[in-house]
Amino acid sequence: MTATSAVRAVHDDPARPAGFRGPGHVHKVIARRRLTDLLDREGPRPLTVIHAPAGYGKTTVAVQWLQMLHARGATVAWMGLHRDDDTPHWFLSHLLGTVRGVLPDPASVDDLLGLIEQNAEDTRTYTVSALLEILGAHPGPFVLALDDWHLVESPEVHRTLMQLLDLAPPNLLVLLTSRRRPRLPLSRLRVGARLTEIDADALRFDLVETREFLVELNGLCLGGDDVARLSEGTDGWVAALQLASLSLRDTDDPETLIRGFSGRHHSVGEYLAENVLDALPADLLDLLLATSVCDRLCGGLAGALAGRPDGGAALAELESRDLFLRALDPEREWFRYHHLFAEYLRRRLERDHPGRAAELHRRASAWFAGHDLVTEAVVHALAGGDVAGATDLVERHAMPLVEHSRMVSLLGLVRRLPPTAADGRPRLLMAVAWANCLLQRSDAAQATLDVLRAALPADDAHDELHSEADVVQACIDVYADRTDRAELLVRRSLDRSLVYRPWVVAVAANIQSFCDLHAGRFERARERQRWARRVHDRAGGPFAGVYGRCFAGIAALSTLDVDGAERQLRDAVALAREMAGRRSHAAQLAGALLGELCHLRGEREEAERLLTESAELGAESGVVDFMVASYALLARIRAATGAGDESAELLAEGARVADRLGLPRLRAAVGAERIDQLIVRGRIRQARRAAQELPTGADLDGGIAVRVDSVRVAALAAVLAAEGETDRAIALLEELAAEARRRGRVREETELTVRLAGVLESASRRLAAERILAPALERAVTAGAPQLVLDGGREVRAVVARLRARVATDGAGDPAPDRLASLLDGGAAAAGSAEEAGLTAREREILVMLDLGRDNRGIADGLGVTVNTVKWYLKHIYGALGVRNRTEAVSVARRRGLLG
CATH class of the missing domain: 3.40.50.300 (P-loop containing nucleotide triphosphate hydrolases)
Structure with a gap:
């Protein structure tokens, strides 16, 4: 079976074909x-x-x-x-x-x-x-x-x-x-x-409807008293009346039959069903009983169950006899019995043919399995008592489902099996461990992995499975933001890349790249991903390829190769959308990092759009780098657009996720962003308390510990500067910047240098501020990441203005200050009073669409965003203009000249 057919096997439901619109025509209904x-x-x-x-x-x-x-x-x-x-x-x-x-x-x-x-x-x-x-x-x-x-x-x-x-x-x-x-x-x-x-x-049928059904529709010769007696005896129960019509169709003495069941049998339905079935030819009765074990039927399946080549024609005859068979689709390919009739048939099958149902279920399982319909195959194998066969089916489809990101489908199939069915089946346990790991259910993944290791013999024949288990363990560690043993765990799979399955090698390469990233080996991480590209192309599904491109993008951003990062991240988004869909989780994760890159370029509206769309799916997934963008950076952008409450909510949610999942790096990132915002609002004491609550890297390892400590110390320096302790703040930032330079973390060094320039400016050490900012400014602007400087705040902007003035006075020198100042000034005149209202260019564009009468869907289509994103923009527009709805927004915008 191919990987594609394995995925289709879970999602193609025989009862729900692509054109399914409603049940087919039912004979003889009023x-x-x-x-x-x-x-x-x-x-x-x-x-x-x-x-x-x-x-x-x-x-x-x-x-x-x-x-x-x-x-x-x-x-x-x-x-x-x-x-x-x-x-x-x-x-x-x-x-x-x-x-x-x-x-x-x-x-x-x-x-x-x-x-x-x-x-x-x-x-x-x-x-x-x-x-x-x-x-x-x-x-x-x-x-x-x-x-x-x-x-x-x-x-x-x-x-x-x-x-x-x-x-x-x-x-x-x-x-x-x-x-x-x-x-x-x-x-x-x-x-x-x-x-x-x-x-x-x-x-319930009333007397008129009962007569119409029995006499006019079914052509029975019944007098008024007989109709009334049937109506009263069945109490208007439609199924009983239909059974009565079938029983009376071939009788010469309807009155006797009616008196025979009326008031004498506790189950009118079963009595009438016996009459109907006993009058059938033996081959049709056998067909009914054999096919009763399935909820849904088609001609091929019916033939396999009844052991006859004309299954389709046999179903057509059952339908023509009004034997409670209904088409499930307009194409009349799939059918089912009425529930009551099916239940009766199953009881009679068990009564007349004890033990036959188990064999019929096994036949049904074989038919469904042969047509790549694994869910039904598993259900019938279990119903037939074939637990081993059901487990074989799940095991055969397990890894293709994982590789195509169908983890929930796999776990749903596994839950159908008895609790111990997977014990002693290392490949199935491996797939379950992968599924839980990739869904970031770390406890369940670890528990399954422990059972797997206990079931794996320690011999050369199982060497590859041992290596794959190590890769799963490393993946669990990476999601937990740990790298202390991950490199060792994936080494053997990388060494044997020509022998092991591409999926395992691709994930191992990504884990190694993650470790390289956080050890400061950025070029090695990028080289690893260049090597892994061919492996990603051979691995099933989008997971490995999207993550690999994202890690290459993070490595490029870390050295301020913004163009290289953009190529990787746009490629990641395109791959995710092509293989998993535009709204897929993979696309949203890659989109969050692309949003971070757009922010660095100064493209705030595009950054906000990408990050907002990512957050719509819930940001607590992927490695921590994705979460930092989705929580801390989006909160910074929201605060800059005046949405302080939403920014605070994002930071609080990020902190809760960090605490629940045990992710100190995420906790440090959202905490540091909150501290920066508190300082801007002058809430210094609260910022001091928040800084004291930031985690340290003491219990962490390697580069991740260094990063957590760096974020904490930089936040403490910001608090010290706000408290007037500028000398201490400067000393801390100088040490951090030197360490970042030593480790080759160009982006981090630039960010810290900008912070240092701001503190020097606030300490009135203007020449020092200019001297230290100039090279960082040149580096950021040349790389295409001006926001690294723009995020420095009021003090840094003052330094930039002086550097720009000096260039203008000297008539020569570094053009970077002038280019950055142009970004600072860009669009101010055109925005006019819209900037005074706190509206972005994107929000002004939405105002124009409102004026044209477009609804939310029309705006979303015009901007290439989701309707939820449009609703968020409208909320901010209404708040900025002090209005309650779109009509008021257009009216106020016209009065204030915001519509041009």
Whole structure:
């Protein structure tokens, strides 16, 4: 099996083909006008619930009403729920696949399908929000029908549905059918006139409908008393009436049969089913019993189960006989039995053929496995008692799923197996360890890895598995921001790169590059990634290649090779978007680092856009370098645009994540940014307390310890300078800058030098400030990273102004101050009063779009951002202008001349 087919095996559901829109035509049903008229009178409401026990015709009523809505221009997406949908991952996967099948642009949801493999609450919330944006932009009404909602027990899935309902755009309607009243806040929805509810009493056939069904539709010769007796005996239960019609079809004495069951049998349904089945030819009865073990059927599967070559024709005959077989798709490829009839068939199979069900399940498993439908194959293998076969299936697909970033799918399959099924299976345990590691579930990854090592024989035959286990361990360490043993752990895989699997070698190369980065071996890290490019191309999925390019980009930025970094990071974003989707987690991680680079270039709006989009998925993932950009840098940008509250929230969230995951480097970065902001606001005592709470590198190793200590000492120097202790601050910064220079950390040295120049300026040591800033200024501007100097604050800008004046007076010398001063002045005149309002160029552009009447989706499309990003910009615009909505914003902007 190929890696591609392994991925498809989990996500291709036979019950939900690409064009799946609703259940196929059902023979001999009456038009439930009484109920569809009721639904029409109620009007389209956000939620319609049709609930009753099995066999009351819920699906028939739902389909008839949906057909009416469709005829009026509504788009209908029908999702037949399955037991798998009781987990958030599978529910969202199937929901997105269902919606995708009816949209004119199916690709609009493709990116979201990959996101749900990142099993985090923020990701699921973002996925639902993004889906609602897509549905809200759909022209005309959109109806999402969820059949058999009673199969859902999970509180998380219930919350997902309520999120859909609470945030639903006006054009979205949701229809539920269920065997019981859904455990949702229906009373709240009803009070708001957002709910229509139909129950069993409403669904029962009345006398008129019973006569229409039995006499007019099925052509039975029944008198009025017989019809009344049947109506009373079945209590309007639709399934029993259909069974009665089948039983009466071939009888010459309907009155006797009716009297035979009425009032005498405690189970009318089972009595009638016996009559129907006993009248069938033996081959059809055997087909019914053999196929009853599957929830979904197609011709090939039916033939394999019944041992006959004409499975498709046999299903067609069952359908023509009205034997409760319904098509699941318009193409009439997949079918299912009515739930009640299927349950009865299974009971009869067990009664008449004890033990046969297990063999049928094993046949079903073999058929599904042969068609790359691994989920169903595993389910039936387990139902057939073949635990070893089910485990073999999961093991065979495990690593291809990991390599294609389908970790949640793999863990979902593993959870189906008995708890000890993977014991003694090193390759399956390895895949589970990888999956947990890459999802950053470090405890689960470590526990699985420990079990794996205990199961691995210590011999040469298992050498490669031992090496791979070491790489997993190193990966766990790197996510925990530790490098003390990682290099040693990956060495053997790198030494044997021509022998080991490309995936293992690619990850090992990335881990080695990470270690090189934090040991200050930047050129070695870049060289390692040049070497690893060919390995990344051979490894499955985007994971290794995106991370490798990101690490090469970080190495380039560390030496202020901004152009080289940009090539790597843009390549990383492009690779992630191509292989995993524009909204994928890989694209957002790479986008966060690209946002950091844009910030260094002085491209604030673009930096903010990229970092905001990254934060939408939740920033607590990837290595710490990604998180620092998503929390600390984005907070700095938000503070600079006047969004102080949002900046503080980001820093507080970053601190919580750092403490929960045990990441001192992240804790130091967000703490230092908070200290800088406190000092700018004059809250020196609070800054002093915050500096005392910063972590140290005492318990860390190597370059990471050095970096944590450097951040802490630089923050302490900022506090000392603010307290007037400039000599002490200068001494600390001079020592830090010298150490950074010694280690070849050009970017860090430049940042520290800029800080030092600011402190010298505040101490009135102006010549020293100019002397030390000039080379740093030249370095930053020449590299294309002017923001390194612009972030220095008011004192540094004063030094730049003097350097610029000196160049102008002398008529020669370094042009860097003049180029930087141009950046400081750039756009000021054009912005005019918009700058006074605290609006960026991007926000002024949005104001113009508001004036043109564009909605949020139109603005998002025009700017190439998400609707959530537009909402964030609007919030800031409203705050800056002191308004509450877009109409007021346009009015105030016109009065103040902000629209040009």
